[in-house]
Amino acid sequence: MYSIGQLSKRTGVKVPTIRYYEDVGLVTAAGRTSGNQRRYGQPELEQLGFIKHARDLGFSIDAISSLIDLQSHPDRTCQDATDIARVQLADVRDKIRQLVALETELQRLADGCDGDGIAGECYVLAALGDHQLCDADHD
Amino acid sequence: MYSIGQLSKRTGVKVPTIRYYEDVGLVTAAGRTSGNQRRYGQPELEQLGFIKHARDLGFSIDAISSLIDLQSHPDRTCQDATDIARVQLADVRDKIRQLVALETELQRLADGCDGDGIAGECYVLAALGDHQLCDADHD
DNA sequence: ATAATTCCTCTAGTCGCTAGAGGTTCAAGA
């Protein structure tokens, strides 16, 4: 049996976060000692590991809920889980695409000025004020 | 003179967001008609464009505040503005690095299962439950 | 003049936590 602190150390999920997950119903309420402290077993450890991994991959709490539902209905087809992963993948690719565009512009921004000038003629400020100066391939 | 709605259309910043920016002091409070409606001129349009552009680039409200301070003190050196941009650039690169790692794993996740199986033996669910199955180059 | 649209303020909600106050329980050493 693990206390919430031990569970936290083993999974890397912070204590208040575990309690938060219980609050929002992502994990089922843990058993308690006579003194009202939470106690966890192996299954809870594994489930929290699953959640941690999914959160690290950027899945929303909602998406993770769906995945957990799937786990507890193993007779349902795998399609749903794959769909959730694909949506997530598309999302990540979109973010990458956007960030790379931003990287390019920020690079030009940071390079355009050697930092020696005065703010009145600063390229960074000018570029931010005038979208024309950038490649305009971001939003 | 523009109403808040016209300003919104021209800048692409939503009406409630403009009011929010005024609330938190990012833009100075607009002038009002006798009927208490906000009215804007060209300088406000340009400043909001600046803010929009900076937000699109991922600058925080705080960072933008600093940049605006710099604009209004054009005698200060450009160094500060460049620093802000560089920090932002480092941040973006870090995010890209992380996302690319995630992309790789999600790709494998989405590919591992053709969606025809049942959830009980779904690769997505298994992979999320067992970090061993992934390249472990993310968090 | 009237009707439709836009505007106003205000409060509360979103997401995924995080921080802090004030109090209780547990585990280990003396």
Next chain:
DNA sequence: TCTTGAACCTCTAGCGACTAGAGGAATTAT
């Protein structure tokens, strides 16, 4: 057994950057 100190408990409030909705007033177009 007692004591100490760490870990636990609940509860409320806060973060960033908005977004939504209620209820009402002003503006604009017909």
